[in-house]
Amino acid sequence: MTDVLLTDARLPGSDTVTRLYLCDGVIADASQAPASAQRVSLEGRWVMPGLWDQHVHFTQWAIVRRRLDLSSATSAAFAAQIVAARLLAELDVPEPLIGNGYRDALWEDEPTAELLDAVSPERPVILLSGDLHAVWVNTAARYRYGLPHAGVLREGDAFGLQMRLDQEAPGDEDVAISEAAAEAAALGIVGIVDLEMARNLHGWTRRMTHGLQAFRVRSGFYPDEFDERLDMGLRGGDVIPDTEGMLTVGPLKIITDGSLNTRTAYCHEPYATGGHGVLTFTPEATTGLLARAVAEGFDVAVHAIGDAAVTHALDSFATTGARGTIEHAQLVRDEDLARFAALGVTASMQPEHLWDDRDASEKIWPGRTGRSFPFAGLRDAGARIVLGSDAPVSPLNPWRAIAAAEHRSADEREPWHPEQSLTRAQALAASTDGRSLAAGEPADVVALDRDPLTCPTDELLDMPVAATLVGGRFTHWAI
Numbered sequence: 001m002t003d004v005l006l007t008d009a010r011l012p013g014s015d016t017v018t019r020l021y022l023c024d025g026v027i028a029d030a031s032q033a034p035a036s037a038q039r040v041s042l043e044g045r046w047v048m049p050g051l052w053d054q055h056v057h058f059t060q061w062a063i064v065r066r067r068l069d070l071s072s073a074t075s076a077a078f079a080a081q082i083v084a085a086r087l088l089a090e091l092d093v094p095e096p097l098i099g100n101g102y103r104d105a106l107w108e109d110e111p112t113a114e115l116l117d118a119v120s121p122e123r124p125v126i127l128l129s130g131d132l133h134a135v136w137v138n139t140a141a142r143y144r145y146g147l148p149h150a151g152v153l154r155e156g157d158a159f160g161l162q163m164r165l166d167q168e169a170p171g172d173e174d175v176a177i178s179e180a181a182a183e184a185a186a187l188g189i190v191g192i193v194d195l196e197m198a199r200n201l202h203g204w205t206r207r208m209t210h211g212l213q214a215f216r217v218r219s220g221f222y223p224d225e226f227d228e229r230l231d232m233g234l235r236g237g238d239v240i241p242d243t244e245g246m247l248t249v250g251p252l253k254i255i256t257d258g259s260l261n262t263r264t265a266y267c268h269e270p271y272a273t274g275g276h277g278v279l280t281f282t283p284e285a286t287t288g289l290l291a292r293a294v295a296e297g298f299d300v301a302v303h304a305i306g307d308a309a310v311t312h313a314l315d316s317f318a319t320t321g322a323r324g325t326i327e328h329a330q331l332v333r334d335e336d337l338a339r340f341a342a343l344g345v346t347a348s349m350q351p352e353h354l355w356d357d358r359d360a361s362e363k364i365w366p367g368r369t370g371r372s373f374p375f376a377g378l379r380d381a382g383a384r385i386v387l388g389s390d391a392p393v394s395p396l397n398p399w400r401a402i403a404a405a406e407h408r409s410a411d412e413r414e415p416w417h418p419e420q421s422l423t424r425a426q427a428l429a430a431s432t433d434g435r436s437l438a439a440g441e442p443a444d445v446v447a448l449d450r451d452p453l454t455c456p457t458d459e460l461l462d463m464p465v466a467a468t469l470v471g472g473r474f475t476h477w478a479i
């Protein structure tokens with residue numbers, strides 16, 4: 001087993017040099033380190049517990065991060081230009097060009113088939129929206145896939161096409177996942193909660209028993225997999241054999257409402273554009289699932305973005321005594337803030353979405369954005385907050401999440417409702433799964449070239465991670 005003594009390390013916010021002894025996968029008393037321990041000098045770098053992303057769709061992220069990035073497009077014409085530029089850099093091949101991440105809620109021009117046909121008359125072009133609820137295709141893609149029309153496809157048509165794209169390149173998947181895992185380790189990630197919609201427990205078991213040990217995985221599942229988990233004799237938190245303790249059974253995920261950009265997040269007050277959004281599970285159905293999770297020993301992760309969906313989710317927790325998280329909690333009524341702590345419900349939030357959703361929120365949730373992404377409101381009401389990316393909706397990068405929670409602006413504008421910010425220390429603490437560097441804690445540690453507690457935001461966003469260790473083993477090394 002590993003036995004490492006990290007020397008010349010500093011703690012965030014401190015100049016005192018310290019040592020960290022990692023033995024048999026846990027942090028141990030450095031004064032007891034034997035002379036035989038492998039000594040590694042960190043040369044004055046800062047150490048802290050490794051980072052967790054508490055909400056990831058990892059397979060989707062691994063696939064999407066290889067695609068053409070359209071997130072900077074501020075108009076349909078601009079997006080078509082990005083496509084044209086990429087086509088100039090590529091050989092003429094018959095495979096479709098796939099792009100990802102356009103956000104058209106604030107565009108003034110329409111994403112039309114003509115725009116894409118003009119830059120790519122023959123090669124199929126398929127562009128996925130940032131929230132994956134829409135796909136914009138040219139005429140060549142329409143005929144290649146037998147689609148109802150060119151231009152923008154939504155919801156069912158969009159999901160159907162995405163599934164066909166995923167099926168076309170199945171052999172690639174594990175390679176893409178390995179690349180994305182190495183990149184995550186290089187960012188200091190030591191664990192993820194994977195909420196992939198595809199059946200991911202089998203995939204992680206296969207990959208982890210074949211050597212992929214880049215980080216810990218809590219593998220969540222959806223209601224249609226509930227019986228399968230029970231048939232396998234599994235309960236929440238169980239360790240999957242032969243994965244060296246790295247793979248555990250995660251929460252039951254229940255999606256109870258939609259999203260902001262599609263105006264389907266379920267709200268108490270109507271949208272500026274009309275309607276309250278949609279509940280995709282009735283409160284009774286959610287309560288029934290939570291009761292079943294309690295009875296069978298699983299935690300739950302309840303997706304609720306709009307404030308009315310949050311109210312219903314809290315009601316279901318209260319009725320059933322379920323344990324777990326509300327995912328997103330993007331809009332919360334003041335009278336619901338204290339219920340998180342009272343019910344022991346964790347708020348699992350994705351700060352980077354506030355950078356993306358700021359303008360859309362002001363437009364379609366007018367007069368209530370002061371309680372949008374209410375980090376401080378929840379913190380002051382005693383709630384436990386954990387951070388994540390919801391990759392591929394935002395990039396899997398914990399430093400961006402920490403920066404967004406602290407500094408609520410992605411550009412030169414003033415922070416958006418800065419009174420709802422977390423402090424840097426709170427944002428860091430919300431990103432380490434409650435871990436510390438005390439003796440007995442898992443030996444999941446990162447060494448950093450900057451002091452994460454005091455460095456400026458721009459340095460935080462590009463945090464140079466010198467080393468990552470999981471269970472006392474190096475998963476990333478750049479010293």
Ligand SMILES: [Zn+2]
Pocket residue numbers: 055056057195390
């Ligand atoms: Zn998600």
